[in-house]
Amino acid sequence: MEQHSISLLETLPLHLLFLISECLAQLQPRTRRSIFALSLTSKTCNLATDPERFRHVHVALIGPQKLQRDIQRWRQILQAGNRLAFVRSVKITGVTVSSSVEEELIKNGDPSGTKMKLVQLENARDSFGRNVDVDEEASELFSGLDRVTNANELLPAPSTAWPDESAWKPLADLMKDFTALRDVIFTSRDQFPRLLLSALHEHHPHCRLHMHRFKLRSMILPERAELKVHPDDIALATSPCLYSIVVQTQPYHRAQIWDYNLEAVMAMTKGLAPNLKNVSLTEGVHQAAQGVFATIPRPQWKGFQVPAGKSNVTESAIGRLENLVLSHSLSGEQILEWSSCTDFSHLRSMKVGMGVSAVRKLAETSRQTPLSALSSLNLKLRPHYRFGETDEMMDPAVAELLQSLYPLEILELDGDIGEKSFEAIITHHSKRLRKLTFICGDSEAVFFEFTPERATQLSQECLNLQIVDVRGSEVRKSNGIFEWTDWESE
Known part of the structure; x- marks a missing residue:
């Protein structure tokens, strides 16, 4: 009668098989094909992959x-x-x-x-x-x-009929x-x-x-x-x-x-x-007149009517968000409103659309209460033209903000920046920066061009930099996105 040999894998202690399963899961975190393939090889391996499969x-x-x-x-x-x-x-x-x-x-x-x-x-x-x-x-x-x-x-209108x-x-x-x-x-x-x-x-x-x-x-x-x-x-x-x-x-x-x-x-x-x-x-x-959406002015919200004893929150309370994404262009007043809701010193990442006044207000806030936990900053920079802001105002405002922050690990700037912002990156964030992204603005004026000389300066000053991603009109003329490895070989 034919005897089936036992795989050497099955002779390993079960705790080692568990570790192998964890490693396979890390190698293929989304598909996990190797985990499922291993689970089909034997009852022992099936048991060892259960913690990851379920x-x-x-x-x-x-x-x-x-x-x-x-x-x-x-x-x-x-x-x-x-x-x-x-x-x-x-x-x-x-x-x-x-x-x-x-x-x-x-x-x-x-x-x-x-x-x-x-x-x-x-x-x-x-x-x-x-x-x-x-x-x-x-x-x-x-x-x-x-x-x-x-x-x-378009989402279905939520119903109050529970x-x-x-x-x-x-x-x-x-x-x-x-x-x-x-x-x-x-x-x-x-x-x-x-x-x-x-x-x-x-x-x-x-x-x-x-x-x-x-x-x-x-x-x-x-x-x-x-x-x-x-x-x-x-x-x-x-x-x-x-x-x-x-x-x-x-x-x-x-x-x-x-x-x-x-x-x-x-x-x-x-x-x-x-x-x-x-x-x-x-x-x-909404860009249209209010009358399109309402026949009477929208009343001011009076706050939550929380039952007595349900919450210990007081008027002076402030939250501790760790990650904040605001996918619209904020004004300086709105930055102040959010800083009164949550303590910015606890933020680890921030992704915000900003006008010039908001950039300046965030810089002022950062000087008063340092954003000491912030490691990732993603800014979509769009001047509020209707309030008299111009493209030329953005670069010095961004430079002021970058100078007020602790060194960042990840920085993405989407909009018209210039020499002042680039110098602020070099002088204030070179020691810690791992990923840097520039998305050039679409205005007719050219404020910043990512040249080989600037790439060389980054490689010399930012020793921990791993990824440089530059996108925009000037890059498209070059038929692609700059690869950091290409610049290093210059």
Whole structure:
């Protein structure tokens, strides 16, 4: 009778096989093909890859019946071999339909492909622009800070009619058994269920909730209506689990519909959401006259009416964001508003659109309260012409800002800069800088040209510099993007 030889790999102690699995997962963080290939070689290797293969649970929403089937299937898989203990993160994607619509789809199918196209569109948006080699657990993927947002993206108008949440109970019950759960990522544009939030508070109070399409629905209301914050919105806005939010907001959600989510987010940033660390906000700007959107002036927001004892936040409280993305051009006054909401000295990364006044105000703020934790700065520089700002004003303002900051590791400047900004980079950030990006402005005036001499100066002064990326009209004439290795060989 033929005897099967045992692979030398299977003779290794199990803890070494676990380490091999971790290394394979790091080599292919998104596809993890090698992990799954190894799991098929033998029972021993299958067991050794379990901690990596079941770190993440993905739930794709469509309807209540499918959600229940999916959860039943996940439970069967995870209960085998005590895999429940390996789950670190749960990601919820897709869009849902009502039970009646789902029944109709089951009965008649989806002949027009409408539902399937919607699901595919949601999946495409969820992964658009992402690096396939980035670890699934990278902070920017969980937080949603890398999401490409569009202020004009049409989303369904949130409804204040709160839906039946009974369909979520199987998922809430399953998540109770994830003893090592660390992160919940919610990318669906559906409302985050109160049932699920309550389960997190009770069983995983230290879990981090990342919401990639954050909205408080009762903050969107018809004009003349009284603003009454729904209890579920208060629970979400004050949740100790809320860690990251990606928000698209504008004063008028649509004609004669007010949206106060911007004011709500700033209040949450100030401390109402005690553990909120990452905020990415895109604010839509209407160019038309107000009359197109409202028949009466939009009243000033009066703040959250939080029940007594629900929050310890005082008027003097200030938040501690670590990462802030503001995808619109700020004025100096808006920089002051945000600096009063969160302590800028705790920021690790900042990606902001700025006019000249905002650049100057940030420099002034930095001198008063040093941004000592900041390591990554991404600025989209666009003068506010309607306020008398010009392209020529931007370079000295940026140079002033760079001189006021601690040395950066990553710097991206998108806009018209010049010699003063370049010199500020050399003199103040050369010791620590690892990545430098210039995106040249599209104005007719040429303020800065990245020459071989400047590349040589960078290589001599910035000894830790690994990546130099230069983009813009001058670069396009050269048919490509400058590669740092090419410049080093000059």
